[in-house]
Amino acid sequence: MINFFNFKGLDEHNSRYLITNDLGRYLFVSKDELVSLIRNKVDYASNFGKIAVSNYFCYNGSLQAFTEQLKPLYRDSKNYLFTATSLHIFVVTNACNMKCVYCQAQNGKILPNGMMSKETAKKAVDIAMSCPTPCISIEFQGGEPLINFEVIKYIVEYADQIAIENNKTVEYNLVSNLTLLTDEIIDYIHQHNIGVSTSIDGDEILHDQNRMLRDNQGSYQLVMQGINRLRSHGVEFGAIQTTTRKSLTKARDIIDTYVSLGLHSVFIRNLTPLGCASEHWLEIGYSAKEFVEFYKECFDYILELNLAGVDIQEGHATLMLSKILSGYAVNYMELRSPCGAGVGQIAYYYDGNIYTCDEGRMLAEMGNDAFKLGTIDDSYDDLMNCDNCKAACVSSVLESLPSCSDCIYSPFCGTCPVINYALGQDIYCHEPNDYKCLIYKGILDTIFDALQVSEKEKILKSWVEKGE
Amino acid sequence: MIIKLSDYDGKYRIVSIAKDSHTKEMLLHDDLEMMLVNDHHVTFLPEGISVTVTENEYEMLNNRSNYDVLEIHENGNAFVYYDNDSVDNTLFITNRCNSNCIMCPTAEGARRCSDGYSVGELISIVKHIPDDAPHLTITGGEPFLIKTDLFRLLAILKERLPCTDFLLLTNGRAFCSKEYVKLFEQTSPSQMIVGIPIHGYNDATHDYIVQADGAFHQTFIGLKNLLAIDMPIELRIVVSKLNANFIIEIAELISQEFRGVSCVKIMGLEMTGNAAKNKDSVWIDYPSAFRHSQKAIDLLIKAGIDVGLYNFPLCSVDKRYWHICEKSISDYKIRYSSECEQCKVKDACGGIFAGTIKLAEKDIKPVEQL
Numbered sequence: 001m002i003n004f005f006n007f008k009g010l011d012e013h014n015s016r017y018l019i020t021n022d023l024g025r026y027l028f029v030s031k032d033e034l035v036s037l038i039r040n041k042v043d044y045a046s047n048f049g050k051i052a053v054s055n056y057f058c059y060n061g062s063l064q065a066f067t068e069q070l071k072p073l074y075r076d077s078k079n080y081l082f083t084a085t086s087l088h089i090f091v092v093t094n095a096c097n098m099k100c101v102y103c104q105a106q107n108g109k110i111l112p113n114g115m116m117s118k119e120t121a122k123k124a125v126d127i128a129m130s131c132p133t134p135c136i137s138i139e140f141q142g143g144e145p146l147i148n149f150e151v152i153k154y155i156v157e158y159a160d161q162i163a164i165e166n167n168k169t170v171e172y173n174l175v176s177n178l179t180l181l182t183d184e185i186i187d188y189i190h191q192h193n194i195g196v197s198t199s200i201d202g203d204e205i206l207h208d209q210n211r212m213l214r215d216n217q218g219s220y221q222l223v224m225q226g227i228n229r230l231r232s233h234g235v236e237f238g239a240i241q242t243t244t245r246k247s248l249t250k251a252r253d254i255i256d257t258y259v260s261l262g263l264h265s266v267f268i269r270n271l272t273p274l275g276c277a278s279e280h281w282l283e284i285g286y287s288a289k290e291f292v293e294f295y296k297e298c299f300d301y302i303l304e305l306n307l308a309g310v311d312i313q314e315g316h317a318t319l320m321l322s323k324i325l326s327g328y329a330v331n332y333m334e335l336r337s338p339c340g341a342g343v344g345q346i347a348y349y350y351d352g353n354i355y356t357c358d359e360g361r362m363l364a365e366m367g368n369d370a371f372k373l374g375t376i377d378d379s380y381d382d383l384m385n386c387d388n389c390k391a392a393c394v395s396s397v398l399e400s401l402p403s404c405s406d407c408i409y410s411p412f413c414g415t416c417p418v419i420n421y422a423l424g425q426d427i428y429c430h431e432p433n434d435y436k437c438l439i440y441k442g443i444l445d446t447i448f449d450a451l452q453v454s455e456k457e458k459i460l461k462s463w464v465e466k467g468e
Numbered sequence: 469m470i471i472k473l474s475d476y477d478g479k480y481r482i483v484s485i486a487k488d489s490h491t492k493e494m495l496l497h498d499d500l501e502m503m504l505v506n507d508h509h510v511t512f513l514p515e516g517i518s519v520t521v522t523e524n525e526y527e528m529l530n531n532r533s534n535y536d537v538l539e540i541h542e543n544g545n546a547f548v549y550y551d552n553d554s555v556d557n558t559l560f561i562t563n564r565c566n567s568n569c570i571m572c573p574t575a576e577g578a579r580r581c582s583d584g585y586s587v588g589e590l591i592s593i594v595k596h597i598p599d600d601a602p603h604l605t606i607t608g609g610e611p612f613l614i615k616t617d618l619f620r621l622l623a624i625l626k627e628r629l630p631c632t633d634f635l636l637l638t639n640g641r642a643f644c645s646k647e648y649v650k651l652f653e654q655t656s657p658s659q660m661i662v663g664i665p666i667h668g669y670n671d672a673t674h675d676y677i678v679q680a681d682g683a684f685h686q687t688f689i690g691l692k693n694l695l696a697i698d699m700p701i702e703l704r705i706v707v708s709k710l711n712a713n714f715i716i717e718i719a720e721l722i723s724q725e726f727r728g729v730s731c732v733k734i735m736g737l738e739m740t741g742n743a744a745k746n747k748d749s750v751w752i753d754y755p756s757a758f759r760h761s762q763k764a765i766d767l768l769i770k771a772g773i774d775v776g777l778y779n780f781p782l783c784s785v786d787k788r789y790w791h792i793c794e795k796s797i798s799d800y801k802i803r804y805s806s807e808c809e810q811c812k813v814k815d816a817c818g819g820i821f822a823g824t825i826k827l828a829e830k831d832i833k834p835v836e837q838l
Contacts, residue, residue: 061815061816062812062813062814062815062816064782064790064791064813064815064816065813065815065816067791068816
């Protein structure tokens, strides 16, 4: 008997197909094999039959026994549903000393510079710690969060205190441009084991074209100094890359920059059409097709480097491969069904308003609070039970969305109701193959192309194993 | 599982099995006595005493896994106390019980005479259990008959096996003592579920089956006390001719008074011991037992309580309830009838108790079409 599955032709002659099922298992099959599956005429004794059974595309026994087998596997593939909100984003200020061309966190207009007060922070931490999960993550964002370092310290100390009293664990992460580091800050980061994430868009020229200080000076040198100071204090960091039109011709340079900085992961990110990015789209934006070509170039180059023994991975790919190769979903908020809005992450804004996610608060900065959950005077239960939270969850369940449910990539993909709303005025995306969809499809096409080549498959497998 | 050693030196021993030098080193490092089974030699270490074994005995020992725990009696009978290859391991405290349920699968004689283990022996055995043991069932008879010694044992389990899941099977009567509840709360491992049977919905109906006055009252209070400390509870209802007519009343009682329990298991009969002796008043075939339970299952689920069906072959259960049937019978007790070869869902069915198959056979109907 056959299980549910999706399929897609891989070449013009339709002689080879990719099939995937709900558990995220995949197989490359011939046309004959696909037909035998569709017609429920699989020869279980053949090689194809055995592989199809072991990947849950079909079964040779009772439906009852097959269902029992699938239960723990389904749980693994949706494991993020079994935990309460794990990521708590504290937007401690919207003030920033930089003005990156694509900044999502401001709308390009001059907003009043707000700082989160200790009172607000305390109430927000109380909500975060009331979350019924033993382990949470607190992420400091902004603007530039270090501008409000005093409150960061307060949050860490207060949260640690509650954590000890209630037998919980808190992990901290700082998303910073690294231009305002002082020795005191670096010591504090080191002492409290705070993870650090920053942005490095490429070499000095490219980076400075995207990311400049308010006086138009480039930030690359400051970032490099910051990195060196962190490292000399034993603090490691991660970096992500954001792609603008200028990046499209510099794929190799970008990767080389990351390798030369001793980094082992580069997250090739497309622009999100929010905030300054949408204002400047004509200058810095591009089509999904253009991004996908750029991504492919980065990816292929990264594999080339891996074959030469260089330890470097691409971020999206590593996340998706965990599900593709091991059936275990990493709790990355944009690649889950439902997405992380509210139930996976919450964003506490400096003014005490609370949003479904980072993108939700950015939309509010643009003037639209459609994704507001409530305020710091609400309880965690109130925040989760509000209509906005439910709407965001319902609209991001891929299994229920018309184009997504039939797509071979739905086990590995995700949709963002905030972006759908910002671009199309509806939390449901009306256009199959819109910008984000084409980009994810393009990334997954690239990954699955590579998985068909055995030496590339080996490298990709090692990326997943390293994470374990 | 018992392996009989014909040529044995008569010393009572608790040993871990080691079949290779890595395991041997690990056990030596942890200061644990072992039986090294290797290259057709059997040796007790660190004592350094060799044992002469027949081909057959060697093969049986060699079929054991590394880290299995054997309890060897003076007469040379080696009892596999812990099977490292199995997820179904039991810590057996005593055969004795302060109840005498009419349908108890253990014979009354066995329960009255045997002495069980001293807590010192149990603690020695527990020290050998590897700390990656996934699950242990603590049972008897009635474990609380060793009184506060049980808490000593629990404390050792809590300390040595922090990652193991535990199921404590008890009639729960001891928990009517607040002092016992407090000690339990302090010493119990954190992943603990307490499995408690309930046979009736009031003193009359419950005590009659348990054959002990005051049992219902004590169990009732015990359950309330456990719920008050948020202890996960699994309530077990053994469906027999004695209570088939009021299973739904029991379910109503549970949903009103014990709604906080983790789950309820509806259990099919094991017709050995007392149950076999009292067959005429106890035996009800599995299809009838299920039919008498069906409304109770619906009621419990509506009340938000998880329900599982233990020991029922799928053919005795309405198809819509198959997904709550569990393969609950211990491996070595599972039997199927010859009819079962025709059954389309045999691969999903947990079979029937060895002790009950003769009685149940006539009701077995292979499922032909789905």
